[in-house]
Amino acid sequence: MNEGKSGTHIRVRRSGSASNWSRRKVVVTGAGGFIGSHLVSLLLSEGADVTAFVRYNSRGEKGLLRYVPVDGPGTLSVVAGDIRDGRAVRELVRGAETVFHLAALIGIPYSYANPTDVVTTNVLGTLNVLNAALDEGRPRVIHTSTSEAYGTAQYVPIDELHPLVGQSPYSASKIGADKLAESYYRSFGLEVTTVRPFNAYGPRQSARGVIPTIISQALSGDAIRLGATDTRRDFTFVEDTARGFLLAAQSEAAIGDVVNVGSGTEITVGAVVDEVCRIVGREPVVELDEKRLRPSGSEVERLLCDRRKAKGLMGWAPAVGFAEGLRRTVDWVATHPDMYPTYAYAV
Numbered sequence: 001m002n003e004g005k006s007g008t009h010i011r012v013r014r015s016g017s018a019s020n021w022s023r024r025k026v027v028v029t030g031a032g033g034f035i036g037s038h039l040v041s042l043l044l045s046e047g048a049d050v051t052a053f054v055r056y057n058s059r060g061e062k063g064l065l066r067y068v069p070v071d072g073p074g075t076l077s078v079v080a081g082d083i084r085d086g087r088a089v090r091e092l093v094r095g096a097e098t099v100f101h102l103a104a105l106i107g108i109p110y111s112y113a114n115p116t117d118v119v120t121t122n123v124l125g126t127l128n129v130l131n132a133a134l135d136e137g138r139p140r141v142i143h144t145s146t147s148e149a150y151g152t153a154q155y156v157p158i159d160e161l162h163p164l165v166g167q168s169p170y171s172a173s174k175i176g177a178d179k180l181a182e183s184y185y186r187s188f189g190l191e192v193t194t195v196r197p198f199n200a201y202g203p204r205q206s207a208r209g210v211i212p213t214i215i216s217q218a219l220s221g222d223a224i225r226l227g228a229t230d231t232r233r234d235f236t237f238v239e240d241t242a243r244g245f246l247l248a249a250q251s252e253a254a255i256g257d258v259v260n261v262g263s264g265t266e267i268t269v270g271a272v273v274d275e276v277c278r279i280v281g282r283e284p285v286v287e288l289d290e291k292r293l294r295p296s297g298s299e300v301e302r303l304l305c306d307r308r309k310a311k312g313l314m315g316w317a318p319a320v321g322f323a324e325g326l327r328r329t330v331d332w333v334a335t336h337p338d339m340y341p342t343y344a345y346a347v
Contacts, residue, residue, distance in 0.1 A: 022047035025095055029053040029083055029129065030102035032063020034205050038242040039100060040065065044074035053092055053103065056080040064204045083125035093132040096139045098249050101129045107208055109347040111170035119173045126177035130184045138190060142249050143181040145196035146174045147262065147303050157306035160258045167298050185256045193254045195245055198262030198305045202238035202325055203332035207339065207346035210269055215333040216340035218276050223285050225343060227292030229270035232302040234262040237325035240318040244310060251314035262305025263318045279330050291345060
């Protein structure tokens, strides 16, 4: 894709406008996940007809879609399957106008223990989506990357020209998936945009995320057990992240491109602890939990987004400040304690 480098770029003229989502047929893979469920909420509020793809399980669980209101102008159909099943993905994509591809295994600690599972899901799954789009009407594809693909910042703010560094099997798998998406744009003219979110946070995030981990422990324990607290992150409220996906799909200029979606501000994990403690009115001690540390050479020390391209290509900028987003997240965790076992390490 066009990350500022030279190359041949194929532009396909599209009829109509994606800015009106009413009755548009949209597929969201990974719809039961954190960002995916918020994207589904946004699409439904815009009137889209959404097919939400979730990982099959025998209990019929829909993940975080259980928190998505379905009384808006849009319609929701939930399909269960496996993103690694090419035939299932082809049937899913058939008739869609836009495909938001968010399905992935995202746990970095999990990727150390189970890299094969992570690579086959994230790389083969993306390949299946791209092939299905080619075979089934060539819908617009919005592919999900991650700021982890950059590794530790070699300069800040991080723009889309920053080198890609696989510091974990997870980030390496996403780099591979990103390059597949790039190749399908360059080789076949498939209309693909890669959105590269920085650290999304907010209501519904699992206990795997550092912010809900801090909040749940601050609310209910005498200690906050963490790994590294001096790492710096660019935390972006999840509703802003979801809106970035929507705007990417509406932007003709973003076709064939990679676009960062991040707040453009950074904060250490330790400072997040201080802010959470201020909000909840408690001061538990902070303890090092060594099992939460990444292997040497794998920790991403600093992420800070350059969001100028997102502003220029699709008019995106964050709307929710960190203090407000953190308050909303504290409220969510406080009212959903069943989702957040206090000291369990969510891999």
